[in-house]
Amino acid sequence: MRLSLTVNGDHLTSGAEPVTPLVDVLREEFYLTGAKPVCREGFCGACMVLIDGNPTPSCLMPVALGQGCDIRTVEGLTANGGLNPIQVALEACDAVQCGMCFPGMVVSLTHLLTIRPAATRDDIRAALTGNVCRCTGYERIIEAALLALATK
Numbered sequence: 001m002r003l004s005l006t007v008n009g010d011h012l013t014s015g016a017e018p019v020t021p022l023v024d025v026l027r028e029e030f031y032l033t034g035a036k037p038v039c040r041e042g043f044c045g046a047c048m049v050l051i052d053g054n055p056t057p058s059c060l061m062p063v064a065l066g067q068g069c070d071i072r073t074v075e076g077l078t079a080n081g082g083l084n085p086i087q088v089a090l091e092a093c094d095a096v097q098c099g100m101c102f103p104g105m106v107v108s109l110t111h112l113l114t115i116r117p118a119a120t121r122d123d124i125r126a127a128l129t130g131n132v133c134r135c136t137g138y139e140r141i142i143e144a145a146l147l148a149l150a151t152k
């Protein structure tokens with residue numbers, strides 16, 4: 001039996017085993033490679049996607065549980081596939097180094113900007129507690145989020 005999923009507004013089906021991690025189906029069946037399986041333990045946030053609008057590590061979610069949910073990956077954050085305000089700000093602030101963590105960062109920060117348009121520096125820090133960056137330190141990322149809030 002195939003599983004039915006809604007990903008970035010598209011209705012897709014998967015032949016994966018129900019317990020397969022969602023991140024693997026997104027990447028290997030749907031070629032949405034933004035979400036990265038790095039720790040596979042729910043710790044690093046590199047695999048973050050939005051499930052019904054909430055940031056969720058897709059490495060911990062069995063694909064079968066995604067049925068009936070609105071699944072949104074970093075590729076689907078804008079209607080036209082262009083950059084959203086947080087992506088523009090991250091680039092402007094030169095915040096990206098290796099880039100491994102950034103799809104997850106973008107997902108978490110996009111969610112924050114959506115639910116809290118007047119977010120503070122502390123709100124940004126709190127929003128990133130589930131996202132680990134091994135390269136940059138976090139200051140430029142926080143500056144980028146503040147820039148995105150100011151220019152939104």
Ligand code: FES
Nearest residue numbers: 038040042045059
């Ligand atoms: S790979 Fe999912 S949280 Fe690290």
Ligand code: FES
Nearest residue numbers: 098101133134135
């Ligand atoms: S830019 Fe390399 S892990 Fe964040």
